[in-house]
Amino acid sequence: VKKKILFELRKLSGSYVSGEALSVQLGVSRTAIWKHVRELREEGYKIGSSSKKGYMLSAVPELNENEIKNGLQTIYLGRTIVYLETVGSTNTYAKKISLEGCHEGTVVVSENQTSARGRLGREWHSEGGKGIWMSVVLRPSIPPESVQIITLAAAVAVVKAIQYVTGIEAAIKWPNDIILNGKKLCGILTEMSCEMERVNFIVVGIGINVNHSEEDFPQNLRKIATSLKIFSQSIKNGDSHSYNRSAILKRLLFELEQMYNVINNCPSNKIDVDLNTNGNAVIAENSDSLTKEDSNSIVNEWRKYSLTLGKEITVIARGGEYNGIAVDITSDGRLIVLANDGIKHEILSGEVSIRGF
Amino acid sequence: VKKKILFELRKLSGSYVSGEALSVQLGVSRTAIWKHVRELREEGYKIGSSSKKGYMLSAVPELNENEIKNGLQTIYLGRTIVYLETVGSTNTYAKKISLEGCHEGTVVVSENQTSARGRLGREWHSEGGKGIWMSVVLRPSIPPESVQIITLAAAVAVVKAIQYVTGIEAAIKWPNDIILNGKKLCGILTEMSCEMERVNFIVVGIGINVNHSEEDFPQNLRKIATSLKIFSQSIKNGDSHSYNRSAILKRLLFELEQMYNVINNCPSNKIDVDLNTNGNAVIAENSDSLTKEDSNSIVNEWRKYSLTLGKEITVIARGGEYNGIAVDITSDGRLIVLANDGIKHEILSGEVSIRGF
Numbered sequence: 001v002k003k004k005i006l007f008e009l010r011k012l013s014g015s016y017v018s019g020e021a022l023s024v025q026l027g028v029s030r031t032a033i034w035k036h037v038r039e040l041r042e043e044g045y046k047i048g049s050s051s052k053k054g055y056m057l058s059a060v061p062e063l064n065e066n067e068i069k070n071g072l073q074t075i076y077l078g079r080t081i082v083y084l085e086t087v088g089s090t091n092t093y094a095k096k097i098s099l100e101g102c103h104e105g106t107v108v109v110s111e112n113q114t115s116a117r118g119r120l121g122r123e124w125h126s127e128g129g130k131g132i133w134m135s136v137v138l139r140p141s142i143p144p145e146s147v148q149i150i151t152l153a154a155a156v157a158v159v160k161a162i163q164y165v166t167g168i169e170a171a172i173k174w175p176n177d178i179i180l181n182g183k184k185l186c187g188i189l190t191e192m193s194c195e196m197e198r199v200n201f202i203v204v205g206i207g208i209n210v211n212h213s214e215e216d217f218p219q220n221l222r223k224i225a226t227s228l229k230i231f232s233q234s235i236k237n238g239d240s241h242s243y244n245r246s247a248i249l250k251r252l253l254f255e256l257e258q259m260y261n262v263i264n265n266c267p268s269n270k271i272d273v274d275l276n277t278n279g280n281a282v283i284a285e286n287s288d289s290l291t292k293e294d295s296n297s298i299v300n301e302w303r304k305y306s307l308t309l310g311k312e313i314t315v316i317a318r319g320g321e322y323n324g325i326a327v328d329i330t331s332d333g334r335l336i337v338l339a340n341d342g343i344k345h346e347i348l349s350g351e352v353s354i355r356g357f
Numbered sequence: 358v359k360k361k362i363l364f365e366l367r368k369l370s371g372s373y374v375s376g377e378a379l380s381v382q383l384g385v386s387r388t389a390i391w392k393h394v395r396e397l398r399e400e401g402y403k404i405g406s407s408s409k410k411g412y413m414l415s416a417v418p419e420l421n422e423n424e425i426k427n428g429l430q431t432i433y434l435g436r437t438i439v440y441l442e443t444v445g446s447t448n449t450y451a452k453k454i455s456l457e458g459c460h461e462g463t464v465v466v467s468e469n470q471t472s473a474r475g476r477l478g479r480e481w482h483s484e485g486g487k488g489i490w491m492s493v494v495l496r497p498s499i500p501p502e503s504v505q506i507i508t509l510a511a512a513v514a515v516v517k518a519i520q521y522v523t524g525i526e527a528a529i530k531w532p533n534d535i536i537l538n539g540k541k542l543c544g545i546l547t548e549m550s551c552e553m554e555r556v557n558f559i560v561v562g563i564g565i566n567v568n569h570s571e572e573d574f575p576q577n578l579r580k581i582a583t584s585l586k587i588f589s590q591s592i593k594n595g596d597s598h599s600y601n602r603s604a605i606l607k608r609l610l611f612e613l614e615q616m617y618n619v620i621n622n623c624p625s626n627k628i629d630v631d632l633n634t635n636g637n638a639v640i641a642e643n644s645d646s647l648t649k650e651d652s653n654s655i656v657n658e659w660r661k662y663s664l665t666l667g668k669e670i671t672v673i674a675r676g677g678e679y680n681g682i683a684v685d686i687t688s689d690g691r692l693i694v695l696a697n698d699g700i701k702h703e704i705l706s707g708e709v710s711i712r713g714f
Contacts, residue, residue, distance in 0.1 A: 096456060119552060143705075143706075145705075147553070148553055175553070190552065190553060191550065191551065192551060193452070194549060195476060195546065195547065195548050350554070
């Protein structure tokens with residue numbers, strides 16, 4: 001009923017809706033309507049009331065389950081949302097519920113993370129109420145070696161969603177940092193649970209700095225981290241702009257779902273599991289199952305937004321660093337580096353710094 | 358105190374130990390001693406008592422935490438044991454406690470599994486009290502691509518432990534089924550949680566059929582499954598022999614720890630994580646971090662027990678089957694197959710049947 005009341009108020013947002021009309025339409029008492037309105041107010045909805053005219057929705061909270069689902073264009077991503085005020089880490093929470101069997105597409109989103117982590121166990125600063133801290137649960141039928149393509153897709157989805165909602169064009173530093181003005185705007189941490197030949201589930205953790213001011217970052221991060229709000233100030237003569245996190249999150253889920261459909265429905269990417277005449281599962285040899293053709297559309301999108309390709313870079317590798325040029329990425333997401341000594345490297349992971357940054 | 362009483366009784370197993378002596382030695386009342394003895398009896402320890410002579414241990418249960426730890430030769434594998442009467446699946450349980458931060462080397466062992474699984478979600482029959490159903494938690498510093506070597510090591514550890522305790526020589530069907538007399542004796546299911554470049558944890562699930570009679574297997578499995586007990590009958594003129602599961606499990610942990618030390622301590626196999634001057638973690642390029650040299654000792658052991666190498670096999674691959682000869686395995690555990698059409702394949706996973714089986 002509460003959702004229906006919100007739906008009706010939203011339809012006539014800015015105008016009054018009569019309490020009696022709501023009561024008749026939804027088949028509940030006026031007292032019940034009143035109780036739900038009170039709850040909605042507690043959740044941050046600004047609802048005016050007048051004994052004569054009824055109720056009027058004048059403002060909605062920026063981020064909660066209702067606001068994410070309102071106008072969400074996806075089929076399955078974000079159809080189950082776990083919205084939390086505070087959590088240790090959305091990835092850890094998502095891994096736990098994945099193990100317990102949650103649906104594909106479940107999204108965990110939290111206003112605060114008390115022990116957020118980036119890749120390799122690094123700390124990630126999660127200022128409360130300012131960012132999008134979320135994790136998406138996926139259960140693709142692809143072999144573990146192919147999972148990097150999902151990380152690339154997530155990076156592309158973040159850039160496209162930000163561009164769509166805010167007009168701001170960010171770029172991707174290989175493999176999946178989102179950079180604005182030379183500073184980090186967003187980090188992505190993909191984790192998976194798998195057997196040798198099959199993925200159980202993937203958790204894609206995404207952290208986007210949205211409405212942070214400079215002072216929301218600890219001193220040591222101010223030179224290397226930025227937010228959409230801080231960036232908006234730099235382009236608008238000092239006027240800063242706050243952005244609606246639900247809008248960005250919704251668009252992100254939509255963009256990600258489009259690309260994930262390509263990855264997950266592409267036959268050459270699947271592990272074929274059929275039953276043979278003995279009733280045993282028959283699976284495909286997957287040594288060549290990396291998504292050559294079908295990942296190309298995603299890799300091409302990734303190339304468009306890449307900050308790394310064509311640049312002089314430094315690779316920090318075992319036994320020392322080397323310099324070279326980032327030439328391209330492979331269809332499975334490895335960075336191809338032509339080192340200054342003429343040797344070509346394919347890097348699956350590691351530390352790459354772009355010269356001049 | 359209970360463990361100390363058991364320890365003292367075990368030292369003089371078959372002889373009486375005076376209750377008063379125990380009471381003085383351990384600094385507890387004779388009533389307390391009596392209570393603990395009663396508990397031990399409930400756990401399956403046969404302890405005789407005589408008001409004059411005291412207590413005598415005459416028999417111990419075949420499998421429980423105490424029996425596994427008694428005489429265990431490992432440093433860290435099995436130092437924490439979760440012994441359960443019944444569990445859905447030891448792997449699922451182990452994944453859950455791994456996520457919650459359990460120690461490396463933790464072993465989950467259960468008398469019964471109600472929803473045991475093999476590779477690719479296949480059912481696994483876990484007859485209560487007859488087998489070793491266990492999962493080992495590991496937290497190696499190796500990249501996800503190198504994890505297959507741990508599965509090979511586990512297979513070798515099983516074969517060696519069985520040989521050590523029972524004298525029975527089983528063999529390994531690639532990648533990690535243990536075969537006796539052409540039938541399946543043991544299956545191994547390795548699962549991991551990882552980032553793209555680093556393993557969070559690995560759970561190695563091992564199921565060994567030990568003391569099953571033919572009739573303990575469902576009809577449809579009798580042609581393809583066997584146990585140590587069934588096999589002992591075939592070699593001893595009809596006399597069957599039951600084996601001590603704790604003894605096999607202990608030796609298995611010892612053998613696995615030896616090999617795991619090689620894998621995990623080998624520098625070329627590690628992801629180097631250091632802190633650079635900015636306090637950022639610096640990790641190695643791991644595109645070439647597969648365990649070439651250091652995995653050789655394990656791969657060599659695996660070759661010794663292999664049933665597959667040198668045999669004519671059928672590979673069931675996407676788009677059909679092909680026949681060929683299993684030539685070798687690579688240092689990272691892929692099977693090298695020379696197909697009858699002259700093409701060489703390297704298989705990471707899949708269905709392989711050996712002709713004549």
